[in-house]
Amino acid sequence: MKRTVCKNLLAFMLILFSSCSSTPERKITEKRTDSETGSTTLADGAVYEGSLSEGKLSGHARISWSDGAIFEGEFLDNQRNGSGTMNYPDGSAYTGDYVNDLREGDGTYIWFNGDKYSGEWRAGSIEGVGTYHWTNGDSYTGSWRDSNFHGEGEYHWKDGTTLTGTFNNGFFSSSIEGSMSRNFSQPDLLENREELHKIASIESVILK
Numbered sequence: 001m002k003r004t005v006c007k008n009l010l011a012f013m014l015i016l017f018s019s020c021s022s023t024p025e026r027k028i029t030e031k032r033t034d035s036e037t038g039s040t041t042l043a044d045g046a047v048y049e050g051s052l053s054e055g056k057l058s059g060h061a062r063i064s065w066s067d068g069a070i071f072e073g074e075f076l077d078n079q080r081n082g083s084g085t086m087n088y089p090d091g092s093a094y095t096g097d098y099v100n101d102l103r104e105g106d107g108t109y110i111w112f113n114g115d116k117y118s119g120e121w122r123a124g125s126i127e128g129v130g131t132y133h134w135t136n137g138d139s140y141t142g143s144w145r146d147s148n149f150h151g152e153g154e155y156h157w158k159d160g161t162t163l164t165g166t167f168n169n170g171f172f173s174s175s176i177e178g179s180m181s182r183n184f185s186q187p188d189l190l191e192n193r194e195e196l197h198k199i200a201s202i203e204s205v206i207l208k
Contacts (some may be wrong), residue, residue: 005014011167028169033193040052042063044065045065046063047063047064048062048063049061049063049064050075056078057077057078058075058076058077060072060074060075061073067089069086069088069089070087071084071085071086073098074098075086078125079098080101081098081099081100081139082097082098083098084098086114091166092110092112093110094108094119095108097114097121102123102124103121103125104122104123104124106120107119107121114136115132115133115134116132116133117130117131117132117133118131118142119131125146125147126144126146127146128143129143130144136158137157139155139156140155140197141156142167143153143167145169148169149167149169149170150158150168150170151166151167151168153165153167184185
């Protein structure tokens, strides 16, 4: 059976390593040519293929940039609004909802190294409830705020061990008195995760 690690660490820092920072969303520039349908060249040289409404980008369309980035999805008033897929030059990709050119709503972001987040977004940041999967088999499922673990959540190691509790801006807190205090800080999370697993296994009660 899967082992569950009970809450008994007083506090430790668990912040996402640098790859969890998704690629900043590029803004759509004003159009340079005027056409109600077909191909439109934007001010930065990107090519917009789709319809216009009263001279503004609107409806389902595709934008391609010279560096290889491509977006295909819904537009309204010159901005991405609705669902769409953005493919970035480094191989990362986002598929999900947009509001006023920012990732907002439900969406999935896959990093170039294979890490994956699926869940809620707000104003371009991971916020709400979602799951982050690392390529090494670990995962976190729970609440987020400003791309940090925040609220109730569970950190799962690939061997089935689970740490469950309340996080506060990347810190894990326990109400059990007398527990040891440890700090785990960016950008050493990959190494610290292994150390944390050893500490959790030794210091916690394992339920089988």
